[in-house]
Amino acid sequence: MTRRSNALKLAFALCMITTAVNLQAPLYEALAARDGLGVGATTLAFACYVAGIMPVLLGLNGLSERVGCKPLIIAALLLCLVATSLTLIVPGLVTLGAARFLLGIGTALTSAVAPTYMHRLLTGGDSSMATKYVTTSTAMGFGLGAAVTSLFIFHTPSITPPSLWLYLGAGVVALVAVSTLKNTAPNPNKCAMLRLPSYPPGTLGYGLAILLAWATVGLVIAILPSALHAHGLTAWSGFATFGICSCGVLFQPWARALRPAHSTVLGLVILPIAYTVIAWGAVQGMLVAVLVGTVAASSACYGFIYLGGLKGVLEIAKAASTQVSAGYFLMAYIGFSLPVITTGALIDAVGHVAALTIFGLALSMGAIITIGLLLISQARYSQHPSGISF
Template sequence: MNASQRHSWGLAFGLCLITLAVNLQAPLYTTYAQLSGYGAGATAVAFSGYVLGVLPVLVAFGGLADRVGRKPLIIAALALSMLATLVTVLWPNLIALGVARLMMGVGTGLASATATAYMTELLATADSRSPANRVTASTSLGFGLGAALTSLFLFACPSVTPGSFWLQLVLAGLALIVVWRLPDPAVRIEQAPLLRLPLFPAGSLPYSFSMLLAWATSGLVIAILPSVLASHDLQRWSGLSTFTVISCGLLFQPWVRRMHPARATGLGLLVLPLSYALLAWGASIGSLAAVLFGALGASSACYGFLYLGGLSAVTAMAGAQKARVSAGFFLFAYVGFSIPVVVTGLLADRFGADMALLVFGLALLAGAAVTALLIVRSEAFIAQPSYG
């Protein structure tokens, strides 16, 4: 393995540990809420602290990496992931979870602002897709792996501070050393503007809105589903459902890369509401198999068809403004990751989980149908069906 490959794997290791911390506490959301005397609405608000951290960083500090370099942002993100985990080790309750999620959001925002550019510089390859694929794979794996590890530790020994928390601290400390030793080849531009407002090219909004729907669904699985599963004594499996709805989307990404972006997005908008219906039905009746198969289908849409298809589509429209267009795309994604989840949590407190899941499902179906119609009627949809 040459130096550039070794360095790129070191960065991938660091990115995986940053995102691993984000959903590390997911299987304990219901436990923290019960210990703190709160319901699903408050749990969703604490969950959305992540978005309050990530969005200002992505928008207001998009140019920070050009000023200070790539490596310092990754190091800061790793340090924040460790601090967030330590907060929930010391204070395992819902308020501390909200604070930790806020710190994780800031850390993820810092890493997101520079990860692809840093990976491109370390790999030094002419293939622009390879660095992006490595970043996508490492971060997607981390997002799901944290919840899965906590579930495994909870199976072995129930605790509000399971061994997965300590494992993250140890591995993130190791990743900190690895990233510290990486080169930082970017030329720093001291006068680079910090503020990079999102940009939405003509025809891009349906693809951005499809990501809102996708991440609203995955956010619902992470934040609300554990309380529904707990009513059927299946809470211990919530980490596996989180891992399935996030990381299993990696299995579909090679297929999506061979599809035209418009067709991939259209297929994702068909798969998403059907998968959600199976998942919600399984959660309501206590069928773990239905939940996991529904989560797998949703993952294929959320982190496969809609993620890669939508991002490829808007990137093709971006021209020289790829950073600003990408920021706009993820702005929609993170809005979906917060507001619909909070509203569904409040509905669950007021009218019960089954009614909340039904209302979300109807809204998802309507949103997917309208968005798919706009994409199908666009010129891009009737373009060449594949890249060859």
């Protein structure tokens, strides 16, 4: 019972950390309008999240082995509380960018230690249960904050809705809960702090797949609110964020049952179709299409591609799993930033319809190329199980 109680405390903390990340997502359009800025500026503020993640992902992924896991979870929660407080005190796109930078650092600290910490808290228990706790709590959090904010701005439109205050209270509760947990012992063998990403033969296809998947997620979070604004549907953008971030959990058991390449290819087939439904619904003001499309896209982004790709690179990695995981997530966060910024700039230049069409064409072409790489790699692996190319 104590093990499960500790696991639930950590799961709640992980959920609160990821809840903070998209808490302000339905406010992007209102903040940009208040500051007299366009979609391009919004996507730059959004991408500051990745600027916070990258230094930790690349340069500090050995920190937990020096100080233990608990201090990093506490630091992440504190960063989330500071970031949310900033957006309450000084609302605006510049503040949003600073807040998302802090949130990026917090998320990177969390992703580096959460699976290990959960497994250790459940010592003697089911290791697969630890993975489920982590994946479910974080996926739910990424969508939960946006959905709660949408609920509040439906009732009273505001750039500082009560959801931000509610989060501060819940975050403090999570901080107290984590403070009661035991820390993991630091590793007496000092490891290198800097572990550069690695891309062994066979991992390129998985990396490109997660890049495409998270580019779609980033577009829905950062750009969809401005498209829905033209139809008076901005308040629904939080539910779209919830759909694309959290509903993928429902498809993870199916993804686990498939071989990595098959799971990833299935996700790449679904993704362009789901994106087309989302984009058409946003341009036409068809809310049902947007929400259905985000759930379908989530099945690919956080179900088949995410789990299939990660499992695939880890199978290839063997002893170099840390560096290969870093390489996989580096590709993911490149997708989460650069394509979104580019599409935002295109919207300011040529409008939503043309920019979303260009993104869709690039996504479809990228998916076709990536499927080809994965199928070729899989065929070569079947013939030569000791090593694959690409």
